[in-house]
Each structure stands twice: as C-alpha cells, then as structure tokens.
Amino acid sequence: MRGNFSTITKMFSASVVAAGLLISAPAKAADDTIKVGILHSLSGTMAISETTLKDAMLMLIDEQNAKGGLLGKKLEAVVVDPASNWPLFAEKARELISKDKVAAVFGCWTSVSRKSVLPVFSELDNILFYPVQYEGEESERNVFYTGAAPNQQAIPAVDYLMSEDGGSVKRWVLEGTDYVYPRTTNKILEAYLKAKGVAAEDIMVNYTPFGFSDWQTEVSAIKKFGSAGKKTAVVSTVNGDANVPFYKELGNQGIKAEDIPVMAFSVGEEELAGLDTAPLVGHLAAWNYFESIDTPENKKFIADWHKFIKNDKRTTNDPMEAHYIGFNMWVKAVEKAGTTDPDKVIDAMIGVSVPNLTGGYSTMMPNHHITKPVLIGEIQADGQFETVSRTPGLVMGDEWSDYLPDSKDLISDWRAPLSCGNFNVATGKCGGKGTN
C-alpha cells in the first residue's frame, strides 16, 4: 500500500516539477534555442502507442544536440499531452505554435486527431510531421506524411497474399475497427480486389467497436467463411487494444496461419509485446520497417533506443522509423533553407532525401508523402517479424487512391506553380474532394 501512495506522491511532485518547468521555460527561451513541439498523447487510450513516439523524438533531439544542434543553436523539445482527447489536440497545437513558438511539430496518431489539428496548422502556418500509416485521401501544405499511404501498405499486402508465395488467396475477410482509417482502407481494398476479378461474394467486410474484446462470434464467422473450399485470408485493420483479444481468440479456436493467414496493418512489435506469439507464428503484417531488419543503421538505432530508454526489452516500430526519417528530413531542410521559418522550410522539404533504417534512402515527394520500401513480415515465436517479401524498389506514397471513383482524377503537387493538394486532372481545377 505504501508503494501505491509513494507513487501517487511521486506523480504529484513530478507534475508539480513539470508545471514549474513549463512556467519557467518561456522566461529563458531567448533566441539561443530552436523549439520543436511534440504532440503525442501521454495519457488516455492512445498513450499505449504514442508515449513511445514522444520518447523516440526526445532521443532524436538529444542526438541532434550532441551533434552540435541546428544552425548553431540547440534544439529544445516542448512536450504537451493532448490526453487522447481529439479537440484537445487542436488546443495544444495552438498552444505550441502561438505560445511556445515552435519551429515544427511532430505528432498525432489517429486520423481524427490529425483532422482536428489541420485547421490550426494552416491558420498559424506551421509544420506537422505525421508518422503513422493512414487512409490517404488528404494532402495539406502544412503536413508532411511520413507514415504509409494505402498504396505503401495495404495494396502491396493484398498483392502478396494473391501471389503464389502468399498462398494464392481467393477469398477475403476485411476485418476492421469501426472508424475512418479501416473504413476508407477497406473501401480502397474492396475496389482493388473487384478490379482484380474477385467476386463480391468472396469478400466479407466486418467492423467491431474500439477496444472490442469478445471476438468469439467474429472468429467463428471467419472460420465459417473460410470453409468454402477456396483459400481464405483475413486483412485486418483492427486497431490497438482490440488486437490482443482478437489474436488470443484466433489461437484458441485453432485458426493456423497456414490455413487462414491474418494480414494486419496496425499490429507491430509494440502490440505483440503483450502477447504469447507462439500460436501466432506465420500470421502477417505489412509495414515499411521491422525491428528485425538487419542493417547497420537499424542496429545503431536500436542500440541508441535501448540506451536512451534504459530498457533492453523495449521494441522499435514503424512509426518510430517514420519520425526518424521525418526529423532528419526536417533538419536537412532547415539547413538547406538556412532558417526555421516554416514557409521557407515547407518549400525546402520537397526533394530532401535521407537514409531510412531499412538500408535505403527516403525522399520527400511534391505531394508531401515519402518514398519507402514495403515489407511483408511473418510473426515469429519471439515476437519479432521475419521479412518474407519486400518490394523490389521504393514505393512512392499515393495520397489520392486510384481505386476510388471520387479521387482517381486528383493529384497533389505543392511545388510552384501548381501548389495544390487536390488538383483535378479531369477538370483542370484545384479543389477536388476525395472519399471519406
């Protein structure tokens, strides 16, 4: 009991200290530092995923300072906690830009939090680096998307399952959590599968609520759907917390990866850390990065991370790599522009190329998305992924899906003279609207 009390008091005193720091920060902040905003939830539902990204950013900023900072100044992280509360994201973003005068913000995880901060960033003209795979159908001047667009994750994943290596899948279950990312991704996938000649009765789409924990009915429906004499696979956009019970139920009902593989887009090393993965060996995930990738850059990154977080067991994951790429791109663009003025940095960002952790270079494209390799990995008994397929080259992020009727004519190019995020090539006008 005393333990509990002492932690509570520790927490209180920690928050008092933190508050004190926040108050004192503006006083000493003169022109000798460049401030970088970190906008990730440290409490609430999303803390499970976002806290890691906050720590990763702190590590990157530390390392940059050790290298001598940027433009001869030290970088200073300003951490705020939007507490998994979507409107609070907008408030905190405004606070970071107006009050703390940050040069750029790294943050957000869910699409709804990103949507909620968009108006703030365009109004106050600042930069947001968004590190998570998302549904696409968006390209904003003030946002740089370092996570995967659907064509950098979902489409190659489905291609793999359709290939001989992936088991020549003929029947598809699209299982997702009920919100914008799974719904839009599944819309794109459904259109894509139909274009590839998959019949409508061979596609089953199902949604479950956030944090869903009783998967018995869904898993047995998958089993039933899979017993039609055709090779079946599940494409899962199930988010966060709901994954552990989902996989536990799959294991308990004896669905093996050899029979019905599950391809997940939101399950990474971090999510698997809470699971005994022995019954899950062979289930798949599609990402642009795996911790198991064997490159010197990645080995160094993992070693630095373990040293920074003081825990050898903490995993690295795809959004962390996205921040790694995004941060290095920003540093390079600031050096190129010679200033941290967001307007100039936004223009300097396009074409910037930095090494990624999978042994290649990622480049910022004119549509504010980056080039990445797409990797398909199989879950191993030790909770890591083994890469079983990798796109031969880098894939360029496609913000407006070619498989949705509303967005197939749209392109984005933020270079002058076009400078438009939703240019309709059919009508020749800027200002198209996508699906969602």
Added chain:
Amino acid sequence: MNLFRTIGLMLLFLLATLSSSGAGEADLRGIIAKFAAAKGFSEIGAVVHELAAAGDPAVERPLAALADGNLYVRKADSLVFVGKEAGESVQLSDPLSGEASGEAAKDDITKIKVNNTLRRVIRDALGTLTLCAKDPAVRIAAADTMFKTPDAANIGPLDTAIASETVASVKALLEQARAASVLVSDRPEADKLAAIALIGARGDRDAVSLLTSVEAKSTDAVKQAATTAIANINSTLAFWDAGQNIWYGISLGSVLLLAAIGLAITFGVMGVINMAHGEMVMLGAYTTFVVQQVIRTSFPGLFDWSLVIALPLAFLVSALVGLIIERGVIRFLYGRPLETLLATWGVSLILQQAVRSIFGPTNQEVGNPSWMSGSFNVGQLAITWNRLWILVFALAVFGILLYVMKRTPWGLQMRAVTANRRMAASMGIRTPWVDALTFALGSGIAGIAGVALSQIDNVSPNLGRGYIIDSFMVVVFGGVGNLWGTLVGAFSLGIVNKFLEPYAGAVLGKIVVLVLIILFIQKRPRGLFALKGRAVEA
C-alpha cells in the same frame, strides 16, 4: 593389434546395421545439404519435396525443425544443423541423428527461412510420413492434414495405414482422409459416391469445404450427391450454430458477471457510483502480471499455478486500495452521488496514470497456463478452455459472494446497514466500518475478476475503461442491490448480444442492446429484480 581388430569388428558391425538404411541416410544427407545453397522459398520448397519423396521417416526431424524455424546453416562450412536457441548462442544438433554438435553464436549461423506456403508443404509432407507413428495424436494430426489436402497419391499409403490401424477413432479419421483423396482421384463413380457418403457423415466445416470444391469440379451423380451432402451438413450445422451462439452468449455473460459482480456490491448494495471500479479490475490484472513475472524469473515450475497464487493477492491489493478510497474519499461524500461520481472518476484517472508510470503505457504479457489454452469439441461446437474456466470461476465467485451475504454475520450486518442504517446503528453495528469493509469486499471481488480477465484481454492501464459501462449496464438492468439480478442480467445481456451479433454486426448489435435496455428501464426503472434499501431511497 587388438585395437585394430576391435575397430575392424565395429566397422563390420556398422556396415551390417547400415546396409538396410545406410545408403538411404547418405542420400538424405546429400539432400539436406542442398538447403545450404537453396535461395528463396521456391528452391527451399523443392528440397523439401525431394526430402519427402525419399519416404524415410528419419526426415521428420529436419522437416519439423524447418517448419518451426529451427534449421540453420553454419556459415563457416555450409553444414545444416537443427538448432535450439539458448540465450545468445544456439545449440546445434545433427539433423538426422539428433546428436549434439556443439554451440554456435547467432552471427555464425543463418536460419533457413520458411513462410506459410512452405509450412503447408512441410505439414503435408509430414502427414504422409507420420501416418504410422506410434503416438495416436500424431496419427490423428496426420489424418487431419491429409483430409484437408487431398491427393490421389495418398490413397496407397492410407490403405496400408488403415489396414494396420488399431484405434477405432483414428481409423475412422483415416478412412475419411482416404475418402477425400478418392474424390480428387480418377476412381470410378461408385467409389466417389461412397466417399461422399463417408465425408457427409463427418458433418463439419472441413467436410463442407471439401465437398464444395468437389461440387464445383465434378458432374452428374457425384455433383448431385455432393450438393445433397452439403445441404444436409448445413442444416445440422445451423442447429449447432444456434448452440454456439448460446455458448458464446453464456461466455460473454460470465465475463460481464465477473466485471459487474464487484460493482453489484459497491453500487448495488451501498449505492456508491464508483467510477474507479474498472481500475480495481485493472489492479487485479496487474497483480497477476507481477505474480507471473516473479514466477517466471524465480520459480518457473509453478507457472501453471500462477493464477491460483494471484487470486488471493489480487483480492488483497484491490481490497486495500478500495479500503483506502473509501476511508479517504467516499465516506465524506455519502448521499452526494454527483460528487461521488466526479471524485471516483478522478481516482480512476490517478490509478490509471500511476500504473502507467510504474509499468509503462504498453501492454504487459500475461500468459495462459497450459490448462487454459486450446479448445475441445462437443459435437460441432468448439469450446475454448479459457472461456469454460472463466464461466466456472464466475459462478464460483458468485456462489461464494452469495454465501457471504446471506449466511455470515458480516453479510447480515451489511444487509442490515443497507436496509436501515439508523436502526442498524442503534443495534450496535459500527456502520462506518461495515461501509468500509463492504466497499473493500466489492473492490477485492473486482480484483479477482481482473485475474480472470487478464486471460482474455489486454493487460494495459486502460483495461478497466472497457468494462465500466458494461458493468453499470448489467447492475442497473438486473436490479440495483440484488445479486441474483446481476447474474440474470449478465447472462441475458450476453446471450442477447451474441444472438444479435451475427445478424447485425458487433457495432449495431451493441447499439440495439443499449436501446433495449433504455426502453426496459423506462418500463421498470428498478431493473429486473428491485430491492428495497438505501439505494432505492436515495
């Protein structure tokens, strides 16, 4: 001289023993050595086929190791070994004899990669090889694999296996596997019709799956027989589906019961709107995690007992936290439900953040003991062990709680304070202590619910959030202050939910249940079983 003779004798002896299989072994080694040069999954697959075609049961070891990702190539000499990871190094053994061949650092060997397609190929290959294994379970697995991957070439080996099979149940499975293979062969129609009858009698989803593919490929009488067999199986399966929905409903009900039963005490009996109830469940789950951590590092042999050990500890931890909350916050707020709600909400946030600071924001791994893993079949109904144990556990907790409330002096005092506080006080009952202990009891029960829920859900700081709404729903629906109401409420909500889910989907199903409850509460504001007491008066 003597030495030479001994060696000579030994060599002769060796030659004699090896003459039957010796040449084969050299061949096998030759094939296995090809793994070292194989690039890509298709080449590895070719080597697997070659190994399987050799038809020697000895290849089971390397193939099984390959399927498990335990086959390695030593970089220095390109020799293939079966490896077992032991910390930073890997213990190597010979792929055929299993003799230990020393250790190697992870960097000095490369793992031969497999993917799902390869695993399937290996499984099929092993199926044919293990048909005559000593262990009936292995033979069952082999028959199962061969049933799922029928091949005309399997008929011969299956015939021999059937002839020598002594266990009736395994024999039946082997005959079904043979029937499946007959269906994809070019045997005469009469054979195929007999095979369809045999498979139709099996009556499960795998049979439907197989018959559907047969139906699509064949013509005339066979096609017709397959169609009728599918229809027959589907009609029996529809019956089992209903049974399955009921079982799923009961299982969901038992989870709801576990989550709500503590609340039935704190909210139901005491009338405290305790928003921190979910966090008591979470504390129980984290206690389980800590217990398992200690067991893993210090007493690995006790792992199967971890939940039993965690139960009393989880009860104590949650009960103590509950006691402190009651003494520290809630006792000042009796009769002020709105303030209690806000205060306990605040407490729940503090507890969540405290756990987040101590254990980190990520999920913690709580393992299933062996007796809670896997499933068994009753007819066509797959029942998973963990769900069954949770049901048993929920009913046991309910029974114990009912006994405490109805048959012990403490329960009597509790009920007396609930019914009439002032009268109870005049009878010499220390009502503040009864309040504190009742609240601690409710919290402790939530803690042991956490032990059970750690088996099916995430162990994260958010664990409690998912259950708080459902718990209140169950208690309000069942009737505030009545344990039986909580029981009936939990199971009926569970079953209704699971019957709606296949038709309406999980999202809509939940909404429909909520609307139904709202309508029900309009009609009967006090729930299924209303009780007189403080909660009603408030």
